[in-house]
Amino acid sequence: MTCTVQHFGSISGGKDSQAVLCKMVERIDRKGLEAFGNLAPRFLAADNGHENPITLDHIAYLDDWLRKRVGLHIEIVSANDVPGLTDEAAFARKRAMLREEWSKEKRRTRHKGACNSRRAAWRAGTIMKAEWIAGCDCPVLVSPPVPDNLIERALELLHPTGIPFLDMAMLHGRFPGTKTRFCTEQTKLIPMMHRKRPLLDAGLSVIDWIGERADESPARAKKPPIQLVRHPSGARQVLYRPIFRWSAADAFAISERHGLRHNPLYTMGMSRVGCSTCIMVRKRELRMWAMRFPAEVDRVREWERLVSLVSRRTAIAGTPASLLPAPTVPGDPADHGRATIDKAIEWSRTGRGGRNYDLFLDLEQREADEHGLFCDSEYGLCE
Ligand code: SF4
Structure with a gap:
């Protein structure tokens, strides 16, 4: 009998994907590898x-556990594996585009207020484009041609560093934003899909076991526990969310049943354990991250400097780019509302309203300096 299904588990290093890993291992315990068809998950x-x-260390720990427990392993994927994404060919395209565009004047109309509503009406098909444009008297921003020395400096920098997140930001000439969250897609989803695509193209169906729970956010709650996507080859991709109705406590509990430790970041005050730091970090977590990981702050500061040199706006202005987008931290109104990592950390150490240093925060910092950092998990892991 030919097998037509390949199961995949996505591992992020967080508690939810770890819970799904445990569920998959439990299924193997009960029914053997055959429970997943002819192909091992x-x-x-x-x-x-x-x-x-x-x-990354925690994922290596899970990999070790998985190998010993059921003889399977975790494959590490990277945007660098995907042709044309962050490789020399992608940078060559960017260099050619930058040489062409930066040497010319750039005009951009900033549509505001009622004009934005008319534009939305045109996009919705309720008015003609000419009608929208005729009523537009919005300001036109004119960016003069970029001086040759800045173009040359950007061209010298535009080569792969081998670090997918940084390379992706350099190729976009900016860091991702909350509405343009290309980081998740380009550095996580596409590299994972790159491993699945050949199977789907060959007509093999894929079942993705995903660690998403409804109570994480209203947006997640709207997702179905099982979702079907059809591929042109006829193959099916099933997005299966086996812990959709679980609480965070349930997710922690299944790991404990298997004697697995949790990502230590949870005991350091982080509610999410993905990027360091995520562009959508919360104020309190930003403060904890900066306190605990000064080397990571230095790395982000250097990335902000590098990305600023390949971004037209910041290269001309001579200001750093900002990892954190405007909706995440209140920034400088003169800089599109964005704040550099240092300004964002300064803000994270202020009390409500962002103006005064809070006495409690001051005490917290002194405690950390004098006695090391204390355990303060948001999930009640530390008693
Ligand atoms: S964890 Fe945050 S920064 Fe990282 S890919 Fe996801 S959204 Fe982007």
């Missing part, structure tokens, strides 16, 4: 070069 984790080293 595969496990994928993406390393985008912006992960916290503790998370």
